[in-house]
Amino acid sequence: MKSLLTAAALTCLASVAFADTLTVYTSQPNADAQKTVDAFMAANPGTEVEWVRDGTTKLMARLRAEIEAGNPQPDVLLIADTVTLEGMAQQGLLTAYKSPEAAAFDPTLYSADGFYHSTKLITTGIVYNTGVESAPSSWADLKDASLKGQIAMPSPLYSGAALIHLATLTGDDTLGWDYYNQLASNDARAKGGNGGTFKAVAAGEKPYGMVVDFLAIRNKAEGSPVDFVFPEEGVSYVTEPVAIMSSAKNVDAAQNFVDFLLSQKGQDLVLEMGYIPARNDMGVPAGFPARDDIKLMAFDPAVALQNAEANKAKFAEIFGAD
Numbered sequence: 001m002k003s004l005l006t007a008a009a010l011t012c013l014a015s016v017a018f019a020d021t022l023t024v025y026t027s028q029p030n031a032d033a034q035k036t037v038d039a040f041m042a043a044n045p046g047t048e049v050e051w052v053r054d055g056t057t058k059l060m061a062r063l064r065a066e067i068e069a070g071n072p073q074p075d076v077l078l079i080a081d082t083v084t085l086e087g088m089a090q091q092g093l094l095t096a097y098k099s100p101e102a103a104a105f106d107p108t109l110y111s112a113d114g115f116y117h118s119t120k121l122i123t124t125g126i127v128y129n130t131g132v133e134s135a136p137s138s139w140a141d142l143k144d145a146s147l148k149g150q151i152a153m154p155s156p157l158y159s160g161a162a163l164i165h166l167a168t169l170t171g172d173d174t175l176g177w178d179y180y181n182q183l184a185s186n187d188a189r190a191k192g193g194n195g196g197t198f199k200a201v202a203a204g205e206k207p208y209g210m211v212v213d214f215l216a217i218r219n220k221a222e223g224s225p226v227d228f229v230f231p232e233e234g235v236s237y238v239t240e241p242v243a244i245m246s247s248a249k250n251v252d253a254a255q256n257f258v259d260f261l262l263s264q265k266g267q268d269l270v271l272e273m274g275y276i277p278a279r280n281d282m283g284v285p286a287g288f289p290a291r292d293d294i295k296l297m298a299f300d301p302a303v304a305l306q307n308a309e310a311n312k313a314k315f316a317e318i319f320g321a322d
Contacts, residue, residue, distance in 0.1 A: 020046055020047050020048060020250075020253070021047070021048045021049075021050060021250065021253075022047055022048070022049045022050070022075050022076065022250050022253040022254060022257060023049075023050045023051070023052075023073055023074045023075050023076070023249075023250075024037070024049055024050070024051040024052070024074060024075070024076045024077075024078060024257070025051070025052050025054075025059050025062075025063065025073075025074040025076070025077050025078070025079070026051055026052070026053055026059075026077070026078040026079065027053070027054065027055055027056040027059060027078070027079045027080050027240075028053065028078060028240070029053075030053055032273050033051055033053050035269065035272075035273065036078070036261070036269065037049045037051055039260075039265070039266070039269050040256075040257060040260050040261075040266075043260055043265065044253070044256055044260070047253045047256070049257075052073075052074070056079045056080040056081065056084060056160055057160070059077075059079060060079075060084060063077075067093070067247075072245060072247045074245055074248075075244065075245060075248040075249060075250050075251075075253065075254045075257075076242060076243070076244055076245070076248070076254045076257050076258070077242070077243045077245065078119070078240065078241075078242045078261070079240070079241070080160050080161070080238055080240060081160050081161070081164055081238045081239070081240075081241070081301075082111075082116060082118065082238075082239060082241050082301040083160075083163075083164060083167075083301045083304045083305050083308065084160070085111075085115065085116040085241055085243050085301075086111075086115075086116075086301040086302055086304075086305045087305050088115075088243070089111065089113070089115035089116065089243075090302075090305075092246060093245065093246055093247075094115045094116065094243050094244065094245060094246055095115075095244040095245065095246045095248060095251070095254075096111075096113045096114040096115055097114045097244050097254075097255055097258060098114035099114070099117060099255070099258050099259050099262055100259070101117075101258075101259050101262035101263050101279075102114075102117060102262065104262070104279050104280050104281075105117070105118070105262065105278060105279055105280060106280065108296075108299075109239060109278050110241075115243060116241040116242065116243040117241055117242055117243075117258060117261075117262055118239030118240070118241045118278040119239065119240050119241060119242055119261045119262065119266070119267075119270060119278055120239060120240050120270045120275040120276060120277060120278050121237050121239060121275070121276040121277070121278055121294075121296070122161070122212050122213065122214065122237060122238050122239070122240065122275060122276070123212065123213045123230065123235035123236065123237045123276070123294065123296070124161060124162075124165045124210055124211065124212055124213070124235060124236045124237070125210070125211075125213055125216075125228055125229055125230045125231055125235050126139070126141075126142070126208065126209070126210060126228070126229040126231055127197075127198060127201050127208075127209045127210075127211045127215075127216040127226050127227070127228050127229075128201065128207055128208045128209070128226065128227055128229070129201050129202065129204050129207040129208075129225055129226055130225045130226060130227055131204060131207065131225060132207045132208070135227065135229065136208065136229055136231075137229060137231065137232055138231045138232045138233055139169065139175060139179065139231045139233050140175075140179075140233070142183060142186070142188070142208060143179070143182045143183065143186060144186075145186065147186060147208055148186045148187050149186075149187040150206055150207050150208055151183065151186060151187075151188040151189065151206060151208045151209065152188070152189045152190075152191075152196075152197045152200045152201060152205075152206035152208070152209040152210075153183075153188060153189070153190050153197055153209060153210040154190070154191075154192060154193045154194050154196070154197050154210065154211070155190045155191050155192060155193075155315075155319070156311065156312060156315055157312055157315065157316060157321065158191075158192055158193055159192075159193045159194060160238070161194065161212055161236075161238045162193070162194075162210075163304075163308065163311065163312070164236055164237075164238055164299070164304060165210065165236040166180070166311055166315060167236075167299070167303070167304040167307060167308070167311055168236035168237075168297050168298075168299050168304075169236065169297075170311065171298065171299070171300075171303070172233065172234075172297060172298070174233060175233070177314065180315070180318055180319075181318060184318045184319055188319075189206060190315070190319040190320075194211045194212050194215055195215070197209045197210065197211050198211050198215050198216060198219065198226075201226060202219065202224050202225065202226050204225075211228075212238075213228060213230075213235075213276075213288070214274055214275060214285075216228035217285075217287040217288060218274060218287075220287065221286070221287055230289060230293070230294050230295070232295075233295075233297070234295035234296060234297035235294065235295065235296060235297060236297055236299065237296055237297075237299070239278055242257070242258050242261050242262075244258065262278075262279065264279070267279040267282055271283060271284075271285060276288065276291065276294070
């Protein structure tokens, strides 16, 4: 009888432990992911978090394989962009959750149905080497013939942020595909990701480039000979959204995780990490202009998803498939 009671107790404990474990798949850098998880567990001491970190593309490949095997592991996704999550929402892979914290966010930064919520703003603007004679102030400046052969940018065939940047600029009435054709005529180099583009600008190899904000601003603070511009037309942005899987095993903890990330405490953590919080009325990291001075360009994740493959094909036609 004693052994039966012991076995029953252990089974009960195992089920409790299972219920209090949250599994998160994230594309955050390791240090940021650890800070996020530690802060959440400190605020929710009854919940343990198991997390897996990789790039969004690799995480999605892993998750697709798990789904096909009938055993998806994560309760929550915290990945780079809303376009990926919009696709998952349309496939019925996400659970709608309207967080009460969303009231403090611009409606453009979360799914109207609650399938995903943005947690930060990572914008793409213009980085330039401080050795240049003239500093750009707009996207249009990069079309100037005097900059021919001096411009670098990440390829949307390689970078998710660059694909969103492409969708944003080509969707703008004042820029459109004409802008990318003009960049090609100006011998702009479109290759690799943001890191390679930044290195080319910092080294003076290509004095002008398009990169994500924190990469340039943080390196400038550390002495790199670069400066960063938020162009007057506005900037594109990715938002590291959070979403709950429709197959989530621990829905309550998943909802708590979403609420935490969107809360004042969670957004203060974003600020401490050196990113622009997505929540309204927040400050910005050192080296950034005031939030009101950063113009976000119009962006629709559903439209970007619909046009993604056509946009890649057209870009490859203009710039080559490197």
